Amino acid sequence: MEWGINLEFNKKKLNLNKKLIFYLAMVMIGIILIMAVSINLSVEKKIIYYFSNMVELSKQSLTKNRELFLQDITNLIIGISLLMIIISISISIFLSQKISKPIIVVSKMTDFIKRGGYDQTLEYESSIVEIDDLINSINELSKELYKMENMRKKLTSDISHELRTPLTSIQTHLEAMIDGIWEPSPERLNSVNEEVIRLNHLVNQLKNLTKYDSEKNKLEVSEVDLKQLIKNIIYNNQSFAFEKNIEIEYDLEELTARVDKEKITQVIVNLMSNAIRYTNCNCKIEGKIIIKLYKEDDFIKITVKDNGIGIPEESLDYIFERFYRVDKSRCRNTGGTGIGLTICKSIIDLHKGKIEVKSKINEGSEFIITLPA
Numbered sequence: 001m002e003w004g005i006n007l008e009f010n011k012k013k014l015n016l017n018k019k020l021i022f023y024l025a026m027v028m029i030g031i032i033l034i035m036a037v038s039i040n041l042s043v044e045k046k047i048i049y050y051f052s053n054m055v056e057l058s059k060q061s062l063t064k065n066r067e068l069f070l071q072d073i074t075n076l077i078i079g080i081s082l083l084m085i086i087i088s089i090s091i092s093i094f095l096s097q098k099i100s101k102p103i104i105v106v107s108k109m110t111d112f113i114k115r116g117g118y119d120q121t122l123e124y125e126s127s128i129v130e131i132d133d134l135i136n137s138i139n140e141l142s143k144e145l146y147k148m149e150n151m152r153k154k155l156t157s158d159i160s161h162e163l164r165t166p167l168t169s170i171q172t173h174l175e176a177m178i179d180g181i182w183e184p185s186p187e188r189l190n191s192v193n194e195e196v197i198r199l200n201h202l203v204n205q206l207k208n209l210t211k212y213d214s215e216k217n218k219l220e221v222s223e224v225d226l227k228q229l230i231k232n233i234i235y236n237n238q239s240f241a242f243e244k245n246i247e248i249e250y251d252l253e254e255l256t257a258r259v260d261k262e263k264i265t266q267v268i269v270n271l272m273s274n275a276i277r278y279t280n281c282n283c284k285i286e287g288k289i290i291i292k293l294y295k296e297d298d299f300i301k302i303t304v305k306d307n308g309i310g311i312p313e314e315s316l317d318y319i320f321e322r323f324y325r326v327d328k329s330r331c332r333n334t335g336g337t338g339i340g341l342t343i344c345k346s347i348i349d350l351h352k353g354k355i356e357v358k359s360k361i362n363e364g365s366e367f368i369i370t371l372p373a
Contacts, residue, residue, distance in 0.1 A: 102131045109138055119146050155322050162202055166195040205339040219260040219350055226293055226300065227252040229261065233268050234291065237276060244280050246287035253294050257371060263347045267355075270340045271304040271367050279308030279364070298373050305366040311359035319357055320345040 102124060109122045121139045125132065173192045176182040234248055241248050272289070280287030290305045311319060322342045348355045351371055359365035 098128065099131070102128070102135065106131075106134060106138055109142075113138075113142055113145065116149075117142075151321065158322065159206070163199070166199040166202075169195045170199075202339075205343070208343055219263070221258050221260055223256055224259050224261045224264070226255050226257055226259075226264075226302070229265060230268060230291060230293055230302070233265065233272060237269075237272050240273075241276050241287075241289065244276065244287060246276060246280050246289060248289045248291070250291040251294075252292070255293060255295060255300055257300055257373065259351055259371065260347075263350070267344045267347050267369065268302065268304070270344050274340065275304055275306040275308065275365075279306045295373060300371045300373050302369040302371070303366055305364065307364040310361040310363050311357070311365055312361055313359075316357055316359060320355070 105122065105124050109120070112120060119142075121142060122135050124135055170192055173182070173188060173195075177184045177188065182188055230250065230252055234250055238248060272291070275289045279289060288307050290303075292301070292303045292305075294301050320341050322339060345355055348369060348371070353369065353371040355370075356368045357365060358368070
């Protein structure tokens with residue numbers, strides 16, 4: 001007889017709870033069938049015996065056989081109970097092995113990660129959904145730790161490099177003056193002072209970045225007129241744009257938002273400064289920067305777009321990382337430290353928003369800030 005039930009469950013991954021229920025259901029069905037068949041056979045055998053010997057049986061023998069019949073039923077129930085216990089223990093051992101084996105593998109992987117093996121992934125597939133989810137989580141954790149470890153090493157290297165450059169320049173100038181090779185003229189002293197200023201600026205940027213990355217950092221939120229805030233920033237930067245023959249256009253809606261005014265100001269200043277820095281570098285063509293403020297759905301959008309030198313596509317995924325520079329020499333010549341955009345992202349993250357970038361080489365870049373309305 002075909003019941004239309006597909007019992008090939010091993011071909012699919014089952015939820016652990018569903019698998020336990022399935023096994024228990026199979027055990028109960030088996031026990032019921034065994035009990036039904038056993039009792040049925042025992043009863044049929046006894047009834048046939050009674051009917052065939054009813055004439056010859058006395059009242060005493062009937063009572064005795066009744067007791068034997070009840071004893072047989074009792075023994076049958078005890079036997080089925082023992083069988084059920086054995087089957088239950090067998091299923092428990094089977095399931096414990098199915099669960100413990102991947103757990104042991106995951107445990108070994110976590111020990112490996114603890115010793116610094118972040119570059120390894122666990123290639124193991126079980127038949128239980130929860131175990132697979134745990135393995136995937138361990139692999140994702142390993143990838144993130146590997147990425148963070150590389151960033152830490154890169155950060156240490158970049159900081160030492162950034163500090164070494166101005167310090168070496170200062171040391172060279174001072175040694176030359178001490179040895180009498182150079183006269184301590186105002187020009188030479190001014191050059192040393194510029195390196196000191198650059199070094200101080202870098203240290204302050206690092207300090208700010210640490211502050212924004214800290215979970216203890218609190219936002220001083222207030223109701224801010226974003227249109228007026230952006231207009232003030234534009235007015236303050238128009239003279240720098242004019243020096244490079246850059247026109248600043250803006251289209252700002254009347255919008256207010258609960259933000260940290262000082263930090264949002266720093267974000268927009270950084271983006272606008274970058275736009276001016278990397279637009280119309282040769283001063284041969286007219287540069288253009290377009291700033292927009294508008295509302296889209298339940299979010300506030302701020303965009304800063306320029307027609308500058310642009311960013312290569314392969315650098316877009318790393319542009320917000322610490323000290324990342326598309327062109328190291330370009331940034332040093334223009335005074336960049338590679339921290340400004342990282343600070344921008346940290347501030348926007350604190351506001352539960354996001355910052356994105358679109359760019360093409362020699363066509364310009366567009367930075368898009370999205371904030372909750």
